[in-house]
Amino acid sequence: MAPVHAQQAPVSKEQAPAGESRKIQQVEVKGAAASYDPRRDDTASKIVVNNEEIVKYGDTNVLDVLKRVPGVTVSSSGRGGEIRMRGLGNGYTQILLNGERAPAGFDISSLSPEVIERIEVLRAASAEFSTQSIAGTINVVLKKSVKAAQRELKLGYGHGAAQNSPTASLQLSDKLGKLSYSFAMNVFQNRFTNEPETTESFFNPAGVMTGLRQSETPQDARISAVNLTPRINYTFENGDTLTSQTFANWANFSQVEAGRIETLLGPIPAYPRLDQSMTNHNHVFREELNWVHKFESGAKLDAKLSGLYVGAGNSMYRFGGGNPAATPLRAFIESDAAIRGLTSTGKYTSSRFEGHALAFGWDGGYQSGDDRRLERDAAAPAVPLPGGDEFYESAVSRLAVYGQDEWNVTPAWSVYLGARWEGIRTSTEGNTYAQVKNNSSVLSPIAQTLYKIPGTKGDQLRLAVTRTYKAPNQQQIIPHRFTSVNNSQTEPDSIGNPNLKPELALGIDASYEHYWAEGALLSASVSSRRITDYTRSLVVFDGARWVSTPTNSGNAKTYGVELEAKFPLKAVMETTTNLDLRASLSRNWSTVDSVPGPDNRLDGQTPLSATLGADYKTGALTLGGSYVFKNGGFVRVSGNQISYQSVRRDLDLYALWKFTPKLQLRVATANLLAQDNISQSSYTTAAGTQTSRTLNPVHRSVRATVEMKF
Known part of the structure; x- marks a missing residue:
C-alpha cells in the first residue's frame, strides 16, 4: 500500500x-x-523492472531485457535461452507469468517485451507464490493498466550481419463508464543464419591423440510470433470488480542445416554428412477471470479461475550418409503435444489487527496432456518403422495452501512470516512403458524481516530464512529415450528417471541497503543454500549406446555475494547534468559433495557476472548504454565428465529522440563487441578422453523503432 x-x-x-x-x-x-518504492518499502525483498526500463533498448526478446537486471544472467539471448539467478540453471530459477508458473512447452523468448507491464525479481521465496524457487523467482506481469483513450503504435526493423527482424505492436485502451478495456498486440519475425564450428578430439590414456574431427553446420532459421493480451474490467455498484485477462501466443520456428564432418585422424563417424530440416509451431491460450470483493470490515477477497491450452507440433527430416560401412539415414520424425489445464487461486487479506496484514490463500489445479512421436523412412512417411510409434498421456494435479502475515512491529521494524504447503501428483503412461506415478509434497516455512536503522536517512537491513524445493519436470521422469545420430560420450541419448526425487533447500539471505537521495541506492547482500538430493545428469554406457539420465546424487551448497549501486549524478555532485549511473556485481560459489574437485560446481553455475549502465538526457534526446560481463570456466559434472563455458561480454547502446509528445524514434544497437560463444564438454573412460568444442558466432545488429501515440 x-x-x-x-x-x-x-x-x-x-x-x-x-x-x-x-x-x-x-x-x-x-x-x-x-x-x-516496493524495492525500499516492502518487507519481502524484490526488484521491480518497470515498462519504461523494459522497452528502453527496443528489444524484441525478453531474454535480452533480463540479461541487464542485477543478479540475473541468461545462458544465451537467442531462442531457448535459460534465465538464471545466482548463476544457476536447470530449473532452479522459477519463472512465473502473472503469478502462475509458465506453462510447459512455452518458450519465454517468444514473449514480446511490449506486452509486459513489469518484471518482479524476488530473491527470497514468499508464501504467496510457489516455493519451487531455490535460486529465486522472476514474475513477468502482463499489461493490466487501463488509461483513458490510449492509442499507441510502434513499428520497428532490426538488421545485422546474420539477421533481419521486422516488428509491430499496437496498444489500445479506454473507459466506458464502469467498463474499461485494453488491447495489446505484438507481431515480430526474426530470420537469422548461424555457422557453428565443432572440433572433436580423441586421446588415449597416455595422452596421445588418436582422433581428430572438424565440422561446420551452416544454419538458416526463422522465428515468427504473435502475442495478444486483451483485458476487460467491470466495476459493480458495490465496488466489486470482475476482470477478464486473455493471453494468446502463436510462435513458429523453422530451421535448415547442413552438417559436414571432416575426419583428419582416426575412424570416421557413422554419418559424416547430416542434413536436417525442422519446423516447430507452438501456441498458447490462457483465459483468466479475476473477481475482487471488498468487505465492510476492510478485508478483501481476490479469486482467480483460469483455463489453459498449449499445443505444439514438430516435424524433422534427417538425411545422413558419407560412411560406406553405415546404412544411409533417411528419417522423418513427427511429434505433437497438447496440454489442457484448469487453475483456481485465491487470496483473502485482512487488516483487522492493527499493524498486521494477514493473508490466507490457495492455489490448485489439474493439467492433462498427450504426446505422440512418429518416426518413418523419409522416402515412405506413411509406413511405420519396425520400432513402432510412441504415444504418451500425462496428468498433473497440485494443491497449495498458505498463510502469511506482514507485521509492522515498530515504525522501523517489520516482519514477514509465512508458511506454504504444496503437493504435486503426476502420472504418465505410454505404449512403450508401464504407468509411472510420482507424488511429492513440501512444507515451506518462510521468515523475512526489514529493519530501518534509527538516526539514519535511509539505511536498512534485511534478513530472510526460507525452505524451497525443485520438483522434477515430467520430461525428467518419463522413461522414454531420445536418440542422438552420432552417439558418443559427448553426444549421448537421453532418458528420464521415474524414481527421481525433489531437491530440497534451506536458504538464508541478508542484505544492507543505503538510500541517500531520490533514485540513489547502494546495496550489499549475501546468500546461502544447502540442497539435498541434488539432481545431475549422468552419462553411462548401457552396453550398446551412451545414455544421459537425471539422477539424485548427494548434496550441494551454494553461496554468493551481490553488490549494486545506482544513482543520478546529482546525488554525488552539484550539477545540472541529467545522468543516471548503475552498476552491479555478483560472485557465486558452489560445491557438490558427490563429485570430486576441483570445479565441482552446480549445473554450470556462472561464478561472476557484472553490469554497467548509464542514461543521459538533454532536451528531447536520451542516450544510454549497457555493458554486461559473464564469466565462464570449467565445471566437473562427474568424476568422468567436464564441461566448459566461455566468458561473455555484451555492449548495447540506444538513443531516443522525442520529436513531439506523441512521436518518437528509438535506435538501438546490440552485441557491439561481437564476442563468439564457446562451449566444450569432455568425457574420460579407461580407453581415453573424448572432447567436443563448439564455437557459435555472434554478430552485431541495429534496430530502429518509430513510436506513435494518437
Whole structure:
C-alpha cells in the first residue's frame, strides 16, 4: 500500500469568519503513491523492472531485457535461452507469468517485451507464490493498466550481419463508464543464419591423440510470433470488480542445416554428412477471470479461475550418409503435444489487527496432456518403422495452501512470516512403458524481516530464512529415450528417471541497503543454500549406446555475494547534468559433495557476472548504454565428465529522440563487441578422453523503432 500523508493548508482571514481566523483549519489528504518504492518499502525483498526500463533498448526478446537486471544472467539471448539467478540453471530459477508458473512447452523468448507491464525479481521465496524457487523467482506481469483513450503504435526493423527482424505492436485502451478495456498486440519475425564450428578430439590414456574431427553446420532459421493480451474490467455498484485477462501466443520456428564432418585422424563417424530440416509451431491460450470483493470490515477477497491450452507440433527430416560401412539415414520424425489445464487461486487479506496484514490463500489445479512421436523412412512417411510409434498421456494435479502475515512491529521494524504447503501428483503412461506415478509434497516455512536503522536517512537491513524445493519436470521422469545420430560420450541419448526425487533447500539471505537521495541506492547482500538430493545428469554406457539420465546424487551448497549501486549524478555532485549511473556485481560459489574437485560446481553455475549502465538526457534526446560481463570456466559434472563455458561480454547502446509528445524514434544497437560463444564438454573412460568444442558466432545488429501515440 502507498503511504498517505495529511497536509495542513493555511486559510486566509478573508476566507474565515470573523474571530475564527486562527481557529479554522483546512486539512487536505494526499495519497503519495509516487513515493512508494516496493524495492525500499516492502518487507519481502524484490526488484521491480518497470515498462519504461523494459522497452528502453527496443528489444524484441525478453531474454535480452533480463540479461541487464542485477543478479540475473541468461545462458544465451537467442531462442531457448535459460534465465538464471545466482548463476544457476536447470530449473532452479522459477519463472512465473502473472503469478502462475509458465506453462510447459512455452518458450519465454517468444514473449514480446511490449506486452509486459513489469518484471518482479524476488530473491527470497514468499508464501504467496510457489516455493519451487531455490535460486529465486522472476514474475513477468502482463499489461493490466487501463488509461483513458490510449492509442499507441510502434513499428520497428532490426538488421545485422546474420539477421533481419521486422516488428509491430499496437496498444489500445479506454473507459466506458464502469467498463474499461485494453488491447495489446505484438507481431515480430526474426530470420537469422548461424555457422557453428565443432572440433572433436580423441586421446588415449597416455595422452596421445588418436582422433581428430572438424565440422561446420551452416544454419538458416526463422522465428515468427504473435502475442495478444486483451483485458476487460467491470466495476459493480458495490465496488466489486470482475476482470477478464486473455493471453494468446502463436510462435513458429523453422530451421535448415547442413552438417559436414571432416575426419583428419582416426575412424570416421557413422554419418559424416547430416542434413536436417525442422519446423516447430507452438501456441498458447490462457483465459483468466479475476473477481475482487471488498468487505465492510476492510478485508478483501481476490479469486482467480483460469483455463489453459498449449499445443505444439514438430516435424524433422534427417538425411545422413558419407560412411560406406553405415546404412544411409533417411528419417522423418513427427511429434505433437497438447496440454489442457484448469487453475483456481485465491487470496483473502485482512487488516483487522492493527499493524498486521494477514493473508490466507490457495492455489490448485489439474493439467492433462498427450504426446505422440512418429518416426518413418523419409522416402515412405506413411509406413511405420519396425520400432513402432510412441504415444504418451500425462496428468498433473497440485494443491497449495498458505498463510502469511506482514507485521509492522515498530515504525522501523517489520516482519514477514509465512508458511506454504504444496503437493504435486503426476502420472504418465505410454505404449512403450508401464504407468509411472510420482507424488511429492513440501512444507515451506518462510521468515523475512526489514529493519530501518534509527538516526539514519535511509539505511536498512534485511534478513530472510526460507525452505524451497525443485520438483522434477515430467520430461525428467518419463522413461522414454531420445536418440542422438552420432552417439558418443559427448553426444549421448537421453532418458528420464521415474524414481527421481525433489531437491530440497534451506536458504538464508541478508542484505544492507543505503538510500541517500531520490533514485540513489547502494546495496550489499549475501546468500546461502544447502540442497539435498541434488539432481545431475549422468552419462553411462548401457552396453550398446551412451545414455544421459537425471539422477539424485548427494548434496550441494551454494553461496554468493551481490553488490549494486545506482544513482543520478546529482546525488554525488552539484550539477545540472541529467545522468543516471548503475552498476552491479555478483560472485557465486558452489560445491557438490558427490563429485570430486576441483570445479565441482552446480549445473554450470556462472561464478561472476557484472553490469554497467548509464542514461543521459538533454532536451528531447536520451542516450544510454549497457555493458554486461559473464564469466565462464570449467565445471566437473562427474568424476568422468567436464564441461566448459566461455566468458561473455555484451555492449548495447540506444538513443531516443522525442520529436513531439506523441512521436518518437528509438535506435538501438546490440552485441557491439561481437564476442563468439564457446562451449566444450569432455568425457574420460579407461580407453581415453573424448572432447567436443563448439564455437557459435555472434554478430552485431541495429534496430530502429518509430513510436506513435494518437
